[in-house]
Every structure is written in structure tokens, then in C-alpha cells.
Amino acid sequence: MLGVVFAESQTIEVDIVKDKERMFQLSYSEFVYFLCRMTQAHYDDTPYSGEPFWVKLDNMIVFLLDPFDLKPQFRFNAKFSSDALHSFHATSGKSSVATED
Amino acid sequence: MFTQEAGLISKAGPTNELSLMKCFTETIVSSINYRQTGEKSVSRSEFLEVLVRIAAVMQATSGKSNLGETLKQLLRETVFKKAKKTARSEFLSMLVNDAKSIELLQKNCTALWQAYNYFTHDKKNKVTLEECVALARHCQLDV
Numbered sequence: 451m452l453g454v455v456f457a458e459s460q461t462i463e464v465d466i467v468k469d470k471e472r473m474f475q476l477s478y479s480e481f482v483y484f485l486c487r488m489t490q491a492h493y494d495d496t497p498y499s500g501e502p503f504w505v506k507l508d509n510m511i512v513f514l515l516d517p518f519d520l521k522p523q524f525r526f527n528a529k530f531s532s533d534a535l536h537s538f539h540a541t542s543g544k545s546s547v548a549t550e551d
Numbered sequence: 552m553f554t555q556e557a558g559l560i561s562k563a564g565p566t567n568e569l570s571l572m573k574c575f576t577e578t579i580v581s582s583i584n585y586r587q588t589g590e591k592s593v594s595r596s597e598f599l600e601v602l603v604r605i606a607a608v609m610q611a612t613s614g615k616s617n618l619g620e621t622l623k624q625l626l627r628e629t630v631f632k633k634a635k636k637t638a639r640s641e642f643l644s645m646l647v648n649d650a651k652s653i654e655l656l657q658k659n660c661t662a663l664w665q666a667y668n669y670f671t672h673d674k675k676n677k678v679t680l681e682e683c684v685a686l687a688r689h690c691q692l693d694v
Contacts, residue, residue, distance in 0.1 A: 477677060481678050488694055511659060515659075
């Protein structure tokens with residue numbers, strides 16, 4: 451799937467590119483799109499797939515910048531609603547099963 | 552690699568490796584004026600030509616008269632079954648219309664530039680596929 455995400459990130463018209471190496475490269479704007487699209491793909495088929503994208507990106511940006519020894523300059527510090535619900539049940543002594551009942 | 556993943560050269564596949572290689576070679580030769588010598592990758596238009604040529608091989612072996620129908624059958628029964636689909640325009644329109652995502656990207660612009668510049672230098676101003684794959688593996692992303 452990573453190759454698909456990479457190809458999707460490219461904004462070039464591949465049929466008119468003379469230098470085929472360009473098909474395996476990303477510019478800055480394409481790189482940013484790639485990070486976003488990769489974040490979305492990472493959460494596909496997980497319990498968090500239905501969460502808003504900005505929450506996913508807000509959580510993922512820490513891990514995306516970590517390999518470069520960089521820290522995010524800004525974060526919303528948002529939590530996934532399913533995690534927040536879980537912690538609410540944990541602190542209030544209610545289990546999710548009890549809530550469903 | 553494409554032909555293996557699409558199931559075109561499996562035991563139950565419609566063609567053999569030799570005829571598939573011939574399809575690719577003929578496509579590359581047909582556009583020789585537009586490519587560098589020895590180049591083996593194909594562009595999107597060339598890839599579509601390869602598919603038509605594969606359909607022609609299938610048509611010859613199966614004895615069917617209509618190339619269009621054979622091509623449809625190839626796409627429907629073999630290629631599309633294993634193809635991975637994406638919805639680029641949907642994701643892009645969601646991203647550009649999501650104020651919080653844009654704010655997040657704008658306010659982290661410097662850090663993102665620094666991350667991008669990590670891969671570049673005077674003679675290289677782009678990030679490569681291998682570097683993106685390495686980044687995804689390093690972040691342990693399930694993609």
C-alpha cells in the first residue's frame with residue numbers, strides 16, 4: 451500500500467515526464483501530502499478509522515518527526531474519542547460492557 | 552512484479568512469462584524515441600499499452616474475435632481483483648477543507664521543512680521512494 455500512497459502523493463503528469471526518475475521522487479508539497487496520506491492509511495482498518503483526520507495527524511506528527519530528532523512546534527494534544535471514553539469508564543468504575551447493558 | 556501480483560503468470564494465469572515479457576519489450580520498443588536507452592520502467596500510457604498487448608495474446612490463445620471484450624475480461628477477472636484502489640480527490644478535498652489539519656501543518660511548517668531538508672542537499676532536491684519507505688518502516692507505520 452505504501453507504493454500506492456507514494457504514487458498518489460505525486461502531482462506530476464507522469465505521461466509527459468521525460469526523466470523517469472521523477473516518478474520515484476517527491477517535492478516538498480508532495481512530501482507533506484505523503485505524510486498526511488500515510489497517516490490516514492495507518493489508521494485504516496483500526497478502531498480509530500472513524501476519528502477526524504486532524505486528531506490522527508495530531509497524534510501521528512510526533513512519530514513522523516521523531517526520526518529526525520524533531521519535536522512538533524504545535525499540537526492540539528487531542529485524544530481519540532474512543533480512548534477518552536475508555537479512560538472515562540476506567541475512572542468512573544464503569545466498563546464498556548456495563549454501558550452497553 | 553506487477554504480472555506476478557496480478558496473477559497473470561500464476562499456474563492458473565491466462566498467459567506465460569515469455570509472452571508477457573514480449574508484451575513489455577514491444578511496448579518499450581514502440582516508444583523508443585521518447586525514452587533513454589536501456590530504460591526498463593514504463594509510464595502510465597505505456598502500461599495501458601502493455602495491458603492491451605496482453606489482451607491480444609489472450610485473444611490469440613483463446614480464439615475470441617473481440618479484442619475489447621478480451622481486454623474487459625482481463626481487467627475484470629484478473630487485474631481489478633487484486634488492484635489496490637485509492638480515493639485521491641476525496642482525501643485531498645477533505646484535507647484542504649479541514650481547518651484544524653491545515654492549522655496543524657502550517658504551525659509545524661518549520662519542522663516539516665527541516666524533516667524534508669534532511670533528505671536533500673545541493674545536488675538532490677527531492678525525497679526518493681526508498682527514503683519514504685525507510686521513514687515509514689522507522690515510524691513502524693502499518694501501511
